[in-house]
């Protein structure tokens with residue numbers, strides 16, 4: 001069957017985020033169906049069924065948002081206000097959302113999550129992960145996972161988000177490692193644990209990671225968010241695909257992460273532990289920004305993600321994260337965009353064809369990859385930092401399909 005071909009041409013700046021980090025001027029991209037089939041100079045482009053004129057604007061890969069908590073109901077505005085008045089963030093706020101989430105119907109939860117995904121797409125996100133973690137009992141984690149699988153590209157099991165009120169921590173950890181894990185398994189690819197003061201101890205986290213690895217899940221860790229801790233160490237020990245937050249790192253943590261990348265040959269199997277920085281969360285919780293510059297300089301691969309959740313980061317905006325990373329974390333715009341596209345794909349092991357589930361690579365514009373592209377209302381990606389807060393998303397294609405065009 002021949003696929004309809006579309007040629008996106010007259011691109012002023014094409015930031016491919018491909019293996020060579022190419023940035024092309026006066027470029028074009030051809031896609032056939034969901035697959036990118038040609039990338040190069042506009043004046044050498046092949047013919048296509050449809051011509052789309054970028055009008056000299058910038059084109060980048062769609063954002064890959066690798067850390068979210070979208071399956072929730074309720075509101076934590078009061079907690080946020082208290083924080084802005086000087087209160088410190090604590091893990092216990094998760095319980096407030098758990099109560100509201102348990103009280104919501106499946107339909108409500110799906111509608112709320114779908115609206116958040118739509119909001120993300122309208123800002124250029126084309127591939128997105130979400131976690132469970134506001135159910136915290138077998139049935140509510142199971143339905144969270146099932147709903148998550150309907151709305152997101154990949155799902156992470158986070159039964160180990162908080163020990164629910166009244167539960168014994170060791171008994172709850174047994175539940176997370178046993179019946180709850182079995183109940184979510186049909187819908188999830190990854191497992192995560194919140195290894196932090198007020199959440200799960202190092203030993204409890206280790207048990208969760210061991211059980212989830214045994215069940216065949218890929219691993220990630222919430223670590224070193226609120227203070228120094230064992231999160232990074234555990235993530236490295238277990239070969240986790242990412243450790244997320246990473247606000248409080250000592251030299252050993254950075255060296256350990258860098259060590260996971262020393263034998264990397266670009267494949268998914270040899271990839272190390274990505275350090276996922278969550279700048280919107282850091283600002284909303286008034287934590288120090290994750291040391292993205294230091295990590296990159298040490299040879300660690302990093303990702304940027306929005307961490308959309310009602311407690312610490314109620315935003316789906318990847319442009320906001322990219323802007324912050326460039327303006328306040330010492331990254332160049334190219335590095336920030338790379339972390340928000342290719343870096344996210346690497347954290348989700350979808351940066352090459354050798355991914356977990358045999359599907360097309362995302363997060364970079366290269367032949368054979370999925371046609372996930374965004375057109376900016378700007379001549380270059382630099383405008384993402386140069387014009388902070390200005391909505392610059394002009395059009396978004398996901399798997400070759402136009403999914404966002406304001407006014408259309």
Ligand SMILES: N=CN[C@@H](CCC(=O)O)C(=O)O
Nearest residue numbers: 093094194307309310311312
């Ligand atoms: N840190 C743990 N989990 C979420 C916050 C959850 C909440 O406060 O509701 C995060 O990634 O920031």
Ligand SMILES: [Zn+2]
Nearest residue numbers: 067069222307
């Ligand atoms: Zn999180």
